[in-house]
Amino acid sequence: MREIAGAIWTPQLAAGWNMNAEVADVLSQATERILQCSEAFALVPRPPGFVPGLGYLVQYWKNLRDYFLVVKDSRTYRACVVSTAAYYRSIIEMASAGI
Template sequence: MREIAGAIWTPQLAAGWNMNAEVAGVLSQATDQILRCSEAFALVPRPPGFVPGLGYLVQYWKNLRDYFLVVKDNRTYRACVVATAANYRSIIEMASAGI
């Protein structure tokens, strides 16, 4: 989970977070948001109507990390990752703190 969080935000931020169930839930939501935003650029297969849960994150973490890193560097789709990172930053910080 830390690798995925590091790809969305930064590895330095993710290193300080407590990777608990609440953080996993936030990562699932953020992952879903990024994948929906960048649907046309789908490097990671995503079944229709599927919200990625903890099992998906665990199974596909390398694919997701690589996908987010590629998308982050692509000018067109960078907005998907940056907007999601901004929208979920406070939420993931609170989840990490158990709030």
């Protein structure tokens, strides 16, 4: 989970977070939002109508990390990652703190 969080935000931020169930839930929501935003550019296979849960994050973490890193560097699709990171930043900080 830390690798996925590091690809969305930064590895330095993710290193300080407590990777608990609440953080996993926020990562699932953020992952879904990024994948929906960049659907036409999707490199990660996923079944239609699927909300990525903890099992999906664990199984596909390398694919997701690589995908987010590629999309983040693409000028066109960078907005998907950046806007999601901004939206969920406070939420993931609170989840990490158990708030």
